[in-house]
Amino acid sequence: MIHYIWMFLLLSGIIAAASKGQIDLVTAATLSGAKDAITVCFGLISILVFWLGMMQIAQDAGLLKKLAKLLGPIARFLFPSVPANHPAMGYILSNMSANLFGLGSAATPMGLKAMEELQKLNPDKQTATPAMCTLLAINTSGLTLIPTTVIGLRLKYDSINPTEIIGPTMIATFIATSMAILIDRYYQRKHKRKG
Amino acid sequence: MFEIISLISKWMLPALVVFIPLYALFKKVPIYESFIEGAKEGFPTVISIIPHLVAMMVAVAVFRDTGAMQFYLQLLSPISNWFHIPSEVIPIGLLRPISGVGALAFVESIYREFGPDSFLGKVASTIQASSDTTLYVLTVYFGAVGIKRSLYALKVGLWADLIGFIASVMVCSLMFL
Numbered sequence: 001m002i003h004y005i006w007m008f009l010l011l012s013g014i015i016a017a018a019s020k021g022q023i024d025l026v027t028a029a030t031l032s033g034a035k036d037a038i039t040v041c042f043g044l045i046s047i048l049v050f051w052l053g054m055m056q057i058a059q060d061a062g063l064l065k066k067l068a069k070l071l072g073p074i075a076r077f078l079f080p081s082v083p084a085n086h087p088a089m090g091y092i093l094s095n096m097s098a099n100l101f102g103l104g105s106a107a108t109p110m111g112l113k114a115m116e117e118l119q120k121l122n123p124d125k126q127t128a129t130p131a132m133c134t135l136l137a138i139n140t141s142g143l144t145l146i147p148t149t150v151i152g153l154r155l156k157y158d159s160i161n162p163t164e165i166i167g168p169t170m171i172a173t174f175i176a177t178s179m180a181i182l183i184d185r186y187y188q189r190k191h192k193r194k195g
Numbered sequence: 196m197f198e199i200i201s202l203i204s205k206w207m208l209p210a211l212v213v214f215i216p217l218y219a220l221f222k223k224v225p226i227y228e229s230f231i232e233g234a235k236e237g238f239p240t241v242i243s244i245i246p247h248l249v250a251m252m253v254a255v256a257v258f259r260d261t262g263a264m265q266f267y268l269q270l271l272s273p274i275s276n277w278f279h280i281p282s283e284v285i286p287i288g289l290l291r292p293i294s295g296v297g298a299l300a301f302v303e304s305i306y307r308e309f310g311p312d313s314f315l316g317k318v319a320s321t322i323q324a325s326s327d328t329t330l331y332v333l334t335v336y337f338g339a340v341g342i343k344r345s346l347y348a349l350k351v352g353l354w355a356d357l358i359g360f361i362a363s364v365m366v367c368s369l370m371f372l
Contacts (some may be wrong), residue, residue, distance in 0.1 A: 001349050005330075006254050009293075013257035016266055025261045033256025036296075037248040041241050044335075049237030054215055056233020057226050061219035101207045112240060112339045119340040127344040128337065133351065136336055140292075140329040140352035141359065147324030153302065154320060159311035163198075165320040168366040172325035176359030183354050187347035 044108070051109035055094070064090025067097070078138070078181065081121075081131050088117035092135060099139065102146035111139055130188045134181070141180040142173050240339050247338030251330060255294050264290075264297075280364050283315055287322050288360040292353055295328035314371055321363040326356050 017025040058064055068075060068089040075082075075089050082088050091114035098107035114135060122129050128136075147169050154162035216226045258264050268286050275282040283305055290298040305319045329352035337345055 002333075002345060005349075006250065009254035009258040009263075012263040012267070013254075013259075013261040016263035017261040020262060022261075026257055029256040029260035030253050032260070033253035034249050036256065037252035038245070040252070041245050041248060044244065045238060045241045048240055049234045052237045052240075053230035053232075053234030054212070057219045057224065057229045058215045059233075060224045060229045061215070061222045063215065063218060101203065103208055103211075106208065106211075108335070109237075111336060115336050115340045119342075126342060128342045128346045128348060130346075132337075132342065133346055133348040136333060136345075136348045137351045137355065139336065140327050140332045141355040142325055142327035144324070147320075149299075150302075150320050150324040153299070153306070154311040154316075157303075157306040157311045159316075161312065164312075165317055165324060168317070168321045168363065168370055169324040171366045172321055172359055172362040175362040176325060176355045179358045180351055180355035184347075184351045187351060191346060 047105045048109050048112070051106050052113065054106075055091070055110060055113055058094070059087070059090070064094060067093050078134055079131050081129070082118070086117065086121070088114055088121065088131075091117055095135070096138060096143065099143050100145050102144055102148045104148070107139075111135065130191065133188070134184050137180040137184040138177060141177040143177040144173055145170060243341065244335050244338045247334045248331075251334045255297070255330075259294065259297055281315055281318065283309075284318050284322060284364070287319055288356075291322060291326050291360070292329040292356040295331060298323055298328075314367070317371055318364055318367045321367050322360055325363050326359045329353060329356055 013029065014023075014026055017023050055064075064087065065085075068084075071093050072084060072089075075093055076084055079089070079092065082092075091110055095107055095110035095114050098104075098110055115132060118129060118132050118135065119125065121131070146166065150165065150169075151162050154165070216230075219226045219229065268289065271285060271289065272282050274280075275285045286301045287298045287305075290301065302319045302323045305315050309315045311317075311320065329349070333345060333349055333352060337343075337348075
């Protein structure tokens with residue numbers, strides 16, 4: 001599916017530029033897109049280096065095991081294929097907690113660490129496992145209590161009540177995340193049946 | 196209630212940065228060495244993400260900057276009328292899964308035109324806040340560990356985005372109209 005989306009984005013862009021007679025736009029866009037990607041990656045380096053260091057301390061101190069024990073029932077329900085005492089559980093739960101409390105910068109390193117641990121359980125290193133898909137579903141549906149970026153932006157535009165949207169956001173994100181988990185379950189079953 | 200949550204959110208990060216090493220020190224973990232050992236992995240991880248992110252963001256930039264996106268947005272505007280969704284927020288919903296920055300630009304234009312406290316401003320805020328950039332998350336997470344076949348992950352993410360979008364519009368209509 002990702003192949004088709006990629007091709008669709010590129011092809012429709014080229015057709016649009018050609019039909020306007022401004023094919024140069026494509027050249028400029030490829031350059032600026034690549035540059036943006038590298039900028040994002042550079043931003044990621046600082047965050048990843050710092051938080052992966054922090055997470056290693058938490059791991060060595062047994063904090064992640066504690067978290068996994070505390071929130072075990074939730075994790076076992078969401079990730080039945082991951083052994084309860086596997087290190088992946090601790091990272092998954094810290095990723096979910098970081099998302100929930102709006103610590104976006106810390107959530108990504110924790111999520112990547114969780115992916116790395118899930119990859120160790122994966123028999124086919126090039127194909128995603130159902131557990132990985134569940135982790136993705138939770139992360140893409142934007143589970144959060146405090147949308148810090150948007151509140152900051154509302155403040156910048158002189159909102160009288162910038163936090164007013166926290167309530168509806170919580171409800172909407174809760175609906176989206178629970179539906180994502182349900183849809184994920186549905187596809188998981190379908191995938192299993194196919195073998 | 197919201198004040199308490201935002202206070203927790205504000206204090207959480209600094210508290211963690213102090214609490215994790217303090218607790219570890221108490222458990223006799225060599226915290227400095229631990230930190231260095233974990234932090235070492237940061238750079239190689241980003242390096243493995245770069246090709247994935249460049250591929251995706253170039254395609255998104257071509258789609259956006261050539262006007263192809265504008266074309267599809269116009270094509271889809273009748274849908275908003277059928278479902279009584281304000282047409283101004285449709286671009287945000289469509290862009291949210293593929294480009295977080297792109298969606299944010301539309302949110303800002305709504306803030307400028309109608310103000311952040313208008314109904315449209317609140318709907319736009321909620322749509323932007325209640326979801327994450329699916330394509331970006333997918334690219335980064337799978338790219339970091341070298342997964343090539345993502346199974347149904349993209350489908351699930353896109354369905355969740357659609358549901359989150361509809362839920363945002365409906366919740367805001369119920370609360371603010």
